[in-house]
Structure formats: structure tokens, C-alpha cells
Amino acid sequence: xxxxxxxxxxxxxFFTKAGILKAVDGVSFEIAAGEIVGLVGESGSGKSITGFxxxxxxDPPGKIxxxxxxxxxxxxxxxxxxxxxxxxxxxxxxxFQDPMMTLNPVLRIETQMIEAIQAHDGxxxxxxxxxxxxxxxxxxxxxxxxxxLRAYPHQFSGGMRQRVSIxxxxxxxxxxxxxxxxxxxxxxxxxxxxxxxxxxxxxETQTALLWITHDLAVVAGIADRVCVMYAGRIVEQxxxxxxxxxPMHPYTQGLMGSVPSQNQRGKPLxxxxxxxxxxxxxxxxxxFQNRCNYANEKCSNIQPDITQVADGRQVRCFNIPVGQRL
Amino acid sequence: MxxxxxxxxxxxxxxxxxxxxxxxxxxxxxxxxxxxxxAVDDVNFSIFKGEIVGVVGESxxxxxxxxxxxxxxxxxxxxxxxxxxxxxNNKEIPxxxxxxxxFQDPFSSLNPRKRVVxxxxxxxxxxKLIPPSEKxxxxxxxxxxxxxxxxxLERYPHQFSGGQRQRVGxxxxxxxxxxxxxxxxxxAALDVSIQAQIINLFVDLKDKFDLTYLFxxxxxxxxxxxxxxxxxxxxxxxxxxxxxxxxxxxxxxxxTQALLTGVPRLEVGKRQYEPISGEIPSPLSPPxxxxxxxxxxxxxxxxxAEKPALRKIAPAHFSACHLNDEA
Numbered sequence: 110x111x112x113x114x115x116x117x118x119x120x121x122x123f124f125t126k127a128g129i130l131k132a133v134d135g136v137s138f139e140i141a142a143g144e145i146v147g148l149v150g151e152s153g154s155g156k157s158i159t160g161f162x163x164x165x166x167x168d169p170p171g172k173i174x175x176x177x178x179x180x181x182x183x184x185x186x187x188x189x190x191x192x193x194x195x196x197x198x199x200x201x202x203x204x205f206q207d208p209m210m211t212l213n214p215v216l217r218i219e220t221q222m223i224e225a226i227q228a229h230d231g232x233x234x235x236x237x238x239x240x241x242x243x244x245x246x247x248x249x250x251x252x253x254x255x256x257x258l259r260a261y262p263h264q265f266s267g268g269m270r271q272r273v274s275i276x277x278x279x280x281x282x283x284x285x286x287x288x289x290x291x292x293x294x295x296x297x298x299x300x301x302x303x304x305x306x307x308x309x310x311x312x313e314t315q316t317a318l319l320w321i322t323h324d325l326a327v328v329a330g331i332a333d334r335v336c337v338m339y340a341g342r343i344v345e346q347x348x349x350x351x352x353x354x355x356p357m358h359p360y361t362q363g364l365m366g367s368v369p370s371q372n373q374r375g376k377p378l379x380x381x382x383x384x385x386x387x388x389x390x391x392x393x394x395x396x397f398q399n400r401c402n403y404a405n406e407k408c409s410n411i412q413p414d415i416t417q418v419a420d421g422r423q424v425r426c427f428n429i430p431v432g433q434r435l
Numbered sequence: 436m437x438x439x440x441x442x443x444x445x446x447x448x449x450x451x452x453x454x455x456x457x458x459x460x461x462x463x464x465x466x467x468x469x470x471x472x473x474a475v476d477d478v479n480f481s482i483f484k485g486e487i488v489g490v491v492g493e494s495x496x497x498x499x500x501x502x503x504x505x506x507x508x509x510x511x512x513x514x515x516x517x518x519x520x521x522x523x524n525n526k527e528i529p530x531x532x533x534x535x536x537x538f539q540d541p542f543s544s545l546n547p548r549k550r551v552v553x554x555x556x557x558x559x560x561x562x563k564l565i566p567p568s569e570k571x572x573x574x575x576x577x578x579x580x581x582x583x584x585x586x587x588l589e590r591y592p593h594q595f596s597g598g599q600r601q602r603v604g605x606x607x608x609x610x611x612x613x614x615x616x617x618x619x620x621x622x623a624a625l626d627v628s629i630q631a632q633i634i635n636l637f638v639d640l641k642d643k644f645d646l647t648y649l650f651x652x653x654x655x656x657x658x659x660x661x662x663x664x665x666x667x668x669x670x671x672x673x674x675x676x677x678x679x680x681x682x683x684x685x686x687x688x689x690x691t692q693a694l695l696t697g698v699p700r701l702e703v704g705k706r707q708y709e710p711i712s713g714e715i716p717s718p719l720s721p722p723x724x725x726x727x728x729x730x731x732x733x734x735x736x737x738x739x740a741e742k743p744a745l746r747k748i749a750p751a752h753f754s755a756c757h758l759n760d761e762a
Contacts, residue, residue: 266714301711305709326656326700364627364628370700381628384628
């Protein structure tokens with residue numbers, strides 16, 4: 110199947126006073142219709158900036174300096190601001206971690222939803238837009254949507270607000286939704302509800318979903334494929350089941366070992382020592398070398414390329430640990 | 436064996452008293468009432484020496500208020516928190532210092548205008564546990580205990596990363612030789628790989644200094660990993676307490692069961708989420724009877740009318756559910 114979104118060698122750099130910060134440095138991946146892809150990484154790994162780059166939301170001093178973002182045959186990075194405006198919120202929508210970033214606190218939900226529809230379709234009447242808003246609210250599991258349309262954001266709880274922002278993202282039936290840590294601020298039971306709604310919506314409407322998160326366990330439960338990012342680069346990607354069963358990159362292994370689970374009770378967690386290097390002066394060679402148990406001289410001199418190790422599986426490492434190799 | 440910490444009938448109410456307008460309106464016949472939140476409602480439990488007791492629950496369930504009362508930062512409305520001094524490791528330490536707290540946000544819990552050496556030694560010098568002349572040597576030792584380089588003594592908090600700051604917070608707590616640590620979401624603000632480092636540090640310190648923990652977290656995976664016993668709270672009340680194996684394998688209360696099925700797990704892989712419906716109700720007007728009945732699949736008329744008591748259903752396993760009576 111032809112992918113909806115195809116990112117090739119994306120480079121988004123920030124030109125700061127202290128130097129050039131390569132927040133996204135050569136990221137390539139694709140998403141097909143109806144597919145859920147998880148983008149996993151720690152803070153500062155560039156996962157959110159990747160999402161912002163697709164949406165055309167990178168502000169100065171940040172700039173996309175190379176690569177292309179191919180969305181249904183069009184290169185988004187070459188579009189003008191006006192052209193991008195037509196796509197943003199219409200064909201590609203974004204859901205943020207904090208729903209109050211999406212919602213205007215002084216406007217009724219109704220006003221905000223109708224505005225989002227009319228902004229991309231001048232011919233639709235207010236009444237029709239209202240009906241579509243109501244139906245979409247019902248779709249994301251908000252009960253009595255007619256009354257709730259008249260409410261203000263502060264009258265909703267955190268989980269309900271996140272549902273409203275998901276509904277707003279769904280309004281124009283986008284082809285792609287980018288969700289940036291959408292459940293991180295929610296309680297476990299509410300997180301379960303939101304994830305289950307999103308899974309259902311993507312299956313039913315064939316919407317592609319890019320799920321950006323730091324939580325590998327959430328991705329394991331929802332995504333089809335996963336990309337693991339470290340210091341602005343994808344270090345491993347493949348099917349979720351394959352990566353969970355057999356993580357090849359030492360960073361992915363460390364990340365999985367760090368997640369507490371029932372089977373490891375009483376044993377110390379397998380921690381990754383040290384911390385993410387400063388993005389302003391990354392070491393020559395592999396960015397993970399100073400935290401890696403397998404690093405050797407080659408790692409500190411040459412930057413490893415991402416290589417295909419199996420069908421649909423790519424890893425950026427010279428020394429895939431013995432036993433993990435396919 | 437006697438517990439080292441005993442919490443009896445502990446409650447905390449937060450009251451929003453009437454403002455001037457409402458008072459005036461009440462005089463002319465209106466009926467405005469004070470708003471009361473029972474943040475913690477008649478809680479009883481004990482903790483034995485060397486145990487790590489986890490407290491789980493969703494936001495607004497009162498777990499942080501409970502932790503603050505145990506640590507002595509908040510005074511309870513009714514009830515008591517008793518610490519058994521006869522089991523203390525170091526009996527010369529003043530009793531007020533025996534419980535220390537480690538906070539969630541490593542950014543706001545350290546004074547940004549003080550150097551690390553002063554942050555760590557302020558309390559022990561004030562309480563005359565160490566003479567001021569030994570301050571540097573003492574701080575060096577504390578930093579080494581939590582795995583920080585002693586070269587960082589003269590630095591300010593902003594010069595550290597989140598994980599390192601949390602280590603400074605732990606060093607500060609350890610500086611007064613506490614017996615008991617209350618960790619309130621202490622790792623929630625950290626990245627996954629750093630979280631693992633801090634969890635390992637907590638376990639190491641427990642073994643080295645014979646500490647006891649009350650570990651508060653909303654992250655059930657972390658609680659499962661670290662705790663010996665778990666307390667589950669819902670809207671200010673304890674709904675279940677169980678040893679960790681029982682909690683994982685045979686949770687009794689429907690709320691505990693719902694919480695556990697909602698946890699994302701690596702080993703489960705891709706799956707269909709079947710979440711419980713509804714949300715945690717407002718603590719200003721909690722449901723009658725069992726607080727959980729509007730969301731519970733097994734609720735009966737009795738659950739709506741009568742508050743279930745926390746009762747023993749197996750050794751060390753307590754649950755507050757009417758369903759246990761019928762079985």
C-alpha cells in the first residue's frame with residue numbers, strides 16, 4: 110500500500126547563540142493509511158520536533174534545512190504558509206499533551222468546533238457544522254453531546270478535555286493525526302479510555318496515527334510499528350511485536366530494561382548509566398557511545414548508518430549484540 | 436512484631452469557609468453552606484520496619500495528602516500518626532527528623548539560590564547533628580551516597596539535570612539520618628532511563644541504611660516493582676491493602692481490578708483496551724455508600740446505601756467491598 114506520509118532525511122536544526130542544535134538529524138519513516146506508528150524517545154530526543162516539522166509549526170530559530178515530507182504526493186516542506194494552512198487542521202491534525210493548548214478557555218466548545226469546520230469549508234452552514242460537531246463529540250464517547258456543546262472547557266475534566274481535543278482533530282476527517290503525548294497527563298483508567306477510543310477511530314476511519322510518547326509500554330499496546338529516537342536520530346524501527354520480543358539497538362534494550370514489570374520484582378532494574386548528551390556538542394561517531402556497554406573504537410570515530418537488518422526492520426548500530434542478531 | 440509506624444483513624448478535611456457575601460446573604464434567609472472536601476477519610480494502616488509500602492490511586496484520591504500527614508507537613512483533622520521510637524536505628528536523632536519527604540518536582544523543591552553544599556547541610560547544622568566546620572566533608576559523603584560527583588558541591592541546582600537534582604533532594608533527606616522516607620511521586624517527572632536509576636538507588640539505600648518507605652505513585656508498574664505491600668485509595672478512602680503478590684495475582688476490589696487491567700504493559704503487547712467507564716467523581720459531593728458504585732459493574736442497591744468497611748479477607752489482605760459478604 111502507498112504510504113500516506115513519507116518522511117525522507119528530515120533535518121530540523123535550531124540556530125541558537127550557543128551553536129547549531131540538530132534537534133532532528135536525518136529522520137526517515139513512513140506511515141500507511143489506518144496504521145498506528147509510535148515514535149518513542151526521552152525528552153530532548155527530537156520526537157516532538159519531528160511532529161511539529163510535519164505540521165509546519167517549527168518557529169525560528171528552528172528551521173527545516175533539508176529533507177522532504179511527502180504527504181499524499183505533495184512535499185509539505187516546500188509549501189507556502191497559505192497552502193500549509195489548508196492542510197493543517199484539515200488533512201493533518203494534531204493532538205497535544207495538554208488539551209488546554211488546543212482549547213480556548215473563553216469560548217464555548219461549540220464555537221471552537223464550528224470554527225474549525227468552517228475554516229476549511231466556507232460553504233457549510235453553521236447548522237450543518239453544528240450537527241457534525243455534535244456527532245463527532247458522540248464518536249469520542251462524550252455523553253449527551255448536545256448539552257456539552259454549550260459548555261466551556263473549564264467545565265470538563267482533564268480526560269473529557271482531551272476527548273474534546275481529539276474530537277476537534279477528527280472534525281475534518283483528516284488522513285493523518287499526530288498525537289504528541291496525548292495520554293501522559295491522564296490517569297490510568299482515563300488513559301485506557303482514550304487509547305481505546307483512538308484505536309477504534311483509526312480502525313473505523315482508516316486514519317493514520319503518529320503517536321509520540323516516552324512510554325514504550327503505551328506504544329506496545331496501541332501501535333503497529335515503532336520508531337525509537339535518540340539524540341535526533343532514529344536508532345531502531347520495526348514492527349512493535351518484533352522490537353519488544355527482540356530489541357537490537359543497545360538503547361532500545363536499555364529502555365525496555367528500565368520499564369518496571371511484574372517479572373523483574375526484587376531484581377534491580379537494568380538501568381542505562383549516564384544521561385542524554387547535550388545536543389549542542391554531540392560526540393563524533395555514535396551519539397549513544399558513552400552510555401553503551403558494547404561501544405568500541407569504531408563507535409567513537411564513525412557515525413553508524415541506519416541499516417536494514419530484516420524485512421521492515423532497521424537498526425543504527427555497528428555491534429548488534431550477539432544473540433540479538435537475526 | 437510491632438509496626439514502626441501506625442496510622443489510626445486519620446482524616447483530613449479541607450474547608451472553604453463562607454465569604455463575606457455569602458455570610459450576608461445567609462442572614463437574609465439564603466442558605467449557603469461551607470464546602471468541605473474529605474481529602475482523607477478515616478484511614479488506618481501500619482507499616483513495619485524495613486517495608487516499602489506503595490500507595491496507588493488516581494489524581495484526587497488523597498494519596499498526597501496522606502503522605503504529607505505521615506511526613507508531618509500537614510496536621511491531621513482527626514486521628515494520629517504514631518512512630519515507634521524504640522525501633523529507631525539512631526535514637527539520638529530528634530523525633531521530628533525521623534520522617535523525611537522526597538518530592539515530585541526536583542525543580543521547585545530545591546532553593547535555586549543556594550549551593551548544593553548548603554542545601555544538604557542546612558538541616559543537620561541547624562539541629563546540631565554536625566558542627567559547621569565539618570560541612571564540606573559531610574556533604575561530600577552524602578553526595579557519594581546518592582551517586583553524585585563530590586566536585587559538584589559548589590554548584591547551584593540549575594546546573595544539574597532533572598535526575599541529578601532528584602539525587603540532591605534524596606541526599607538532603609538522608610542528611611538528617613531519617614528512619615522513614617515518604618516519596619511522593621518522586622520519579623514521575625523523570626525520563627524512563629533516569630527513573631530506573633533512581634528506583635535502583637532507592638532500593639540500595641533501603642538495604643544500606645535500614646530505611647522504611649511510604650512510596651506514593653500513580654504508576655502501577657513502578658509500585659509493583661518496588662513495594663512489599665500496596666494500599667489502594669479511592670476518593671479519600673482505602674479500598675484495598677494487600678501484599679504485592681496478592682495485589683498482582685488476586686486483586687479483590689473491583690476498583691483494583693479495573694486499575695490493573697488499565698496498565699499498559701510491555702509483555703502484553705498490542706491489545707484491545709477495555710477500560711472502565713466514567714471518571715473519578717468530584718470529592719465535593721462524593722457518591723453515597725461505596726464511593727466506587729457508579730463506576731462498578733457489580734454494584735447492588737446495598738453499595739449505594741451503605742459504606743463498606745475495610746475487612747480482612749485473607750492474612751494481610753484487606754478489602755472494602757460488600758461483595759465479599761455474599762461469597
